[in-house]
Amino acid sequence: MPTTVIIGLQWGDEGKGKIVDFMAAQVDVVARFSGGVNACHTVVVDGTETRFSLVPSGALRPGITLVLADGVMIEPFNLTREINRLRDNHGFDVKRLLIGRNAIVTMPYHIRLDQACEKEAGQYAIGTTGWGIGPTRVDHVARQGVRIFEYLNPDFMKEGMLARVRQGLTPAWLLVRMLGMLYYSEEIYDEIRETLSGCITDTASFLNKAIDSGQHVLFEGAQGTLLDLVYGFYPYVTSSHTLAGSACIGTGVGPTKITAVVGVAKAYSTRVSRGPLPTEVSGDERSSLVELGQEFRHTTDIPLRVGWLDLVTLRYAVRLNTISSIALTKLDVLDAFDEIKVCVAYKRKEQVYTDLPPDLGCVEYEPVYEILKGWKSSCTEARGHADLPPQAQAYLHFIEGFVGVPIRIVSVGRDRSQTFYLGDET
Numbered sequence: 299m300p301t302t303v304i305i306g307l308q309w310g311d312e313g314k315g316k317i318v319d320f321m322a323a324q325v326d327v328v329a330r331f332s333g334g335v336n337a338c339h340t341v342v343v344d345g346t347e348t349r350f351s352l353v354p355s356g357a358l359r360p361g362i363t364l365v366l367a368d369g370v371m372i373e374p375f376n377l378t379r380e381i382n383r384l385r386d387n388h389g390f391d392v393k394r395l396l397i398g399r400n401a402i403v404t405m406p407y408h409i410r411l412d413q414a415c416e417k418e419a420g421q422y423a424i425g426t427t428g429w430g431i432g433p434t435r436v437d438h439v440a441r442q443g444v445r446i447f448e449y450l451n452p453d454f455m456k457e458g459m460l461a462r463v464r465q466g467l468t469p470a471w472l473l474v475r476m477l478g479m480l481y482y483s484e485e486i487y488d489e490i491r492e493t494l495s496g497c498i499t500d501t502a503s504f505l506n507k508a509i510d511s512g513q514h515v516l517f518e519g520a521q522g523t524l525l526d527l528v529y530g531f532y533p534y535v536t537s538s539h540t541l542a543g544s545a546c547i548g549t550g551v552g553p554t555k556i557t558a559v560v561g562v563a564k565a566y567s568t569r570v571s572r573g574p575l576p577t578e579v580s581g582d583e584r585s586s587l588v589e590l591g592q593e594f595r596h597t598t599d600i601p602l603r604v605g606w607l608d609l610v611t612l613r614y615a616v617r618l619n620t621i622s623s624i625a626l627t628k629l630d631v632l633d634a635f636d637e638i639k640v641c642v643a644y645k646r647k648e649q650v651y652t653d654l655p656p657d658l659g660c661v662e663y664e665p666v667y668e669i670l671k672g673w674k675s676s677c678t679e680a681r682g683h684a685d686l687p688p689q690a691q692a693y694l695h696f697i698e699g700f701v702g703v704p705i706r707i708v709s710v711g712r713d714r715s716q717t718f719y720l721g722d723e724t
């Protein structure tokens with residue numbers, strides 16, 4: 299049985315949740331391996347939208363075991379709320395959820411510190427989601443983090459936690475001290491403990507055994523390749539590894555057990571906050587992409603930054619993740635355009651760069667575009683390759699030729715029914 303990793307190839311929000319839900323029709327287990335409560339994965343089934351932040355996006359498929367593996371940062375308040383919402387709206391049974399005992403907890407003071415730093419940084423802020431991801435990682439690496447199984451143990455929270463953080467003073471802990479912040483209270487934690495305690499287990503053993511016994515396992519990533527802590531456009535990145543390779547660290551499953559990597563990419567580019575976006579557009583092109591793609595920050599009316607598809611960074615991401623195939627989302631957003639631009643190189647002082655220049659982000663590069671003909675018709679009803687207009691097929695073909703891997707899945711709308719395989723379902 300295949301063990302497939304799904305990751306984002308751009309700056310996040312590529313539609314990973316939608317692709318995980320789609321592929322989950324054929325799997326036994328979906329395991330999230332990275333990121334934290336900063337992720338927002340949306341799945342639409344028969345017009346009803348469900349948002350996932352921590353719970354794996356395969357939750358709407360009955361019978362599948364869901365895993366939050368050790369590499370995920372757990373924010374227990376949000377996770378409990380998400381589980382309750384899923385229970386109320388979809389009859390979700392928390393017994394289907396397993397949580398890696400070593401997963402690090404995002405504490406209230408991490409969130410407070412993240413937001414305080416961003417505010418203080420003003421115009422220099424990274425533009426984080428404000429969910430405490432950076433401070434959680436800082437404490438983790440400083441060996442002052444709290445693992446979920448410790449967090450759910452009241453004795454540890456009363457005694458051991460203090461010994462742990464006293465080994466040194468991280469900025470987050472300093473904040474707790476200075477503000478006299480509450481980091482533990484029995485009443486607040488009762489519901490969380492009740493909900494999550496039964497889920498904690500050795501998920502690495504579970505996943506290895508599942509794969510060895512022939513189960514089909516899907517690993518779900520978060521964020522995108524260009525937000526990776528090492529390979530993204532640092533410092534405008536997240537504090538996690540987002541690449542396919544991190545699925546191994548995040549789950550405790552070795553690389554030889556991974557059989558395929560599906561990279562999810564939007565048919566154009568978006569970026570939530572600051573940092574390089576080489577193909578960014580303005581004016582009418584911007585308004586069209588924002589409106590047609592409904593590209594707004596989650597639950598706000600703040601538009602995202604948008605641009606044409608950047609094949610130079612896409613090829614970079616394909617290489618970094620050893621992608622087997624691409625899932626291309628939101629193709630329908632390009633339905634209305636007369637011409638569609640794709641960036642095939644960058645230019646600076648008459649010199650052309652076909653690969654990512656090492657100083658991109660420090661100096662300005664101009665995108666070099668190839669202009670393709672638009673299809674000027676709706677592809678939202680397409681359910682296979684043959685249903686796509688010839689120019690849309692040509693667009694897919696051009697991308698495949700440039701990045702050197704096939705596009706196997708396409709989505710032409712928000713609903714589950716609007717995602718399809720281009721060929722065999724394998």
Ligand code: IMO
Pocket residue numbers: 306309310311312333336337338339424425426427428429430431432519520521522525534535536537570571572
């Ligand atoms: P999903 O999984 C898009 C971006 C933030 C910011 C940077 C650092 O839904 O694709 P952080 O809060 O992680 O410290 O913010 O990363 N970012 C995302 N952008 N989609 C996401 O997740 C993101 N998660 C973080 O906007 O630029």
Ligand code: MG
Pocket residue numbers: 310311312337338339340
């Ligand atoms: Mg998202």
